[in-house]
Amino acid sequence: MRIKKILIASRGEIALRIIRACKELGIRSVAIFSEADVEGIWVRKADEAYPLLGDPLRVYLDIDKIISLAKKAECEAIHPGYGFLSESAEFAKACEENGLIFIGPKPEHIALFGDKIASKEAMKSIGVPVIEGSQKPLRDKKKAHRIAREIGYPVIIKAAFGGGGRGMRIVESDEEFEALFEAAQNESMKFFGKKEMFVEKYVKNPRHIEVQIIADKYGNVVHLGERDCSIQRRHQKVIEIAPSPNLSQEVRKELYRIATKAMFRLGYESVGTIEFLIDENDDIYFIEMNTRIQVEHPVTEIISGIDIVQRMIEIAGGDKLRFLQEELSLRGYAIEFRINAEDPRKNFFPTSGSVTRYMAPGGPGVRMDSLLYTGYKVLPYYDSLIAKLIVWSLDWEGAVKKAKRALDEFYIEGIATNIPLHRAIVEDEDFQKAHFNTNYLDKKLSEFDLEMRNSIEEEEKKMKRIQKVIEAIKKNKLSYRQ
Numbered sequence: 001m002r003i004k005k006i007l008i009a010s011r012g013e014i015a016l017r018i019i020r021a022c023k024e025l026g027i028r029s030v031a032i033f034s035e036a037d038v039e040g041i042w043v044r045k046a047d048e049a050y051p052l053l054g055d056p057l058r059v060y061l062d063i064d065k066i067i068s069l070a071k072k073a074e075c076e077a078i079h080p081g082y083g084f085l086s087e088s089a090e091f092a093k094a095c096e097e098n099g100l101i102f103i104g105p106k107p108e109h110i111a112l113f114g115d116k117i118a119s120k121e122a123m124k125s126i127g128v129p130v131i132e133g134s135q136k137p138l139r140d141k142k143k144a145h146r147i148a149r150e151i152g153y154p155v156i157i158k159a160a161f162g163g164g165g166r167g168m169r170i171v172e173s174d175e176e177f178e179a180l181f182e183a184a185q186n187e188s189m190k191f192f193g194k195k196e197m198f199v200e201k202y203v204k205n206p207r208h209i210e211v212q213i214i215a216d217k218y219g220n221v222v223h224l225g226e227r228d229c230s231i232q233r234r235h236q237k238v239i240e241i242a243p244s245p246n247l248s249q250e251v252r253k254e255l256y257r258i259a260t261k262a263m264f265r266l267g268y269e270s271v272g273t274i275e276f277l278i279d280e281n282d283d284i285y286f287i288e289m290n291t292r293i294q295v296e297h298p299v300t301e302i303i304s305g306i307d308i309v310q311r312m313i314e315i316a317g318g319d320k321l322r323f324l325q326e327e328l329s330l331r332g333y334a335i336e337f338r339i340n341a342e343d344p345r346k347n348f349f350p351t352s353g354s355v356t357r358y359m360a361p362g363g364p365g366v367r368m369d370s371l372l373y374t375g376y377k378v379l380p381y382y383d384s385l386i387a388k389l390i391v392w393s394l395d396w397e398g399a400v401k402k403a404k405r406a407l408d409e410f411y412i413e414g415i416a417t418n419i420p421l422h423r424a425i426v427e428d429e430d431f432q433k434a435h436f437n438t439n440y441l442d443k444k445l446s447e448f449d450l451e452m453r454n455s456i457e458e459e460e461k462k463m464k465r466i467q468k469v470i471e472a473i474k475k476n477k478l479s480y481r482q
Contacts, residue, residue: 119289
């Protein structure tokens with residue numbers, strides 16, 4: 001089926017990213033926006049845009065309103081982006097029931113991988129290695145405590161129906177288990193509306209590696225390489241790298257084999273990301289799968305040359321994959337820096353307000369995915385991610401150097417951001433040598449200088465000095481040689 005019009009059930013930079021993919025495919029795009037988001041850049045760039053009235057956060061979760069609007073706008077399909085309803089099996093099923101194409105996997109696969117315990121059992125049944133843990137979702141802290149003792153400390157408590165580092169606690173000793181279980185459960189309730197948790201063995205000092213796959217409706221499954229997402233703060237990704245600069249070829253090949261075989265056996269369709277932990281002995285453990293486009297997909301696009309969003313749309317429309325595995329090649333290294341509206345000097349507390357000045361980096365090997373412009377108001381209702389800086393070079397050393405240059409060119413005024421953290425990381429010797437795992441930031445953060453540098457002010461001072469020299473030359477008071 002040829003899709004001619006798509007409603008984008010998301011906001012921010014991912015909505016803009018999907019709009020751009022639609023334009024290149026000759027597809028009309030329809031944006032939605034809350035009353036608070038009326039000035040969003042994606043609202044301006046879409047072919048059509050419609051408001052969703054009501055609570056600024058909840059409107060993006062209103063299945064009935066979104067489907068009704070898509071039908072009124074005569075759309076054939078809905079792209080969920082990431083966040084909000086992107087991993088809602090209920091939403092995907094509602095689209096199907098209303099004659100709309102859901103641009104993503106089948107509802108049953110979203111439901112399967114949305115349940116961390118069921119997905120681990122499914123992957124284990126087809127030979128994928130998993131971490132030892134509880135077999136069912138848990139609400140009772142006493143029962144969870146008994147299971148933790150059986151597994152042996154350290155353990156990690158996770159929300160059974162969540163993600164993104166929310167509802168998660170690491171427990172090192174028996175005495176602290178119940179208090180941390182309650183804290184994780186309360187956070188899960190706040191973000192996901194569910195109290196079900198699970199407990200599993202905690203792997204110390206692992207690398208967090210994920211494999212990007214694409215599968216069509218005809219049984220063709222390919223991978224686009226791996227991403228290293230080990231640099232995290234509070235279990236949330238900060239920097240992503242493709243490919244991993246410290247992974248052996250043997251482990252890499254095994255990851256690809258496991259990922260593609262599993263998705264073929266399960267009959268998966270669309271794009272997806274399978275996430276693994278690699279321990280200090282290079283043992284592989286499946287942890288979860290994300291059945292949506294990932295925040296970090298640009299690094300894979302850059303090294304593979306594949307537009308993942310466009311391929312996602314084509315597959316949803318019934319097209320076969322345009323390429324076979326042997327036709328793909330990965331080239332160079334790409335690094336993505338998540339730019340968040342948060343204050344590094346105040347324990348990374350989220351910030352909001354108007355962007356008074358904005359200067360994005362550019363040049364060869366630099367890509368910006370951003371919702372920012374001068375005058376844009378960063379809102380307090382949504383995730384703190386406001387931009388993504390992606391750099392590419394043929395080798396790791398070149399990618400790090402390009403990252404330094406690009407970050408030095410990046411100015412945002414009016415709100416605090418985590419750009420100082422990224423500048424500190426790229427100057428760190430361990431990062432430059434690709435010596436990092438999921439505990440890297442925990443160990444390094446206290447060493448970093450996270451003071452904000454008002455680089456725009458420095459540039460203006462420089463320009464004033466240059467202007468004075470020009471005026472002096474005009475008055476013949478200064479020679480060019482001086």
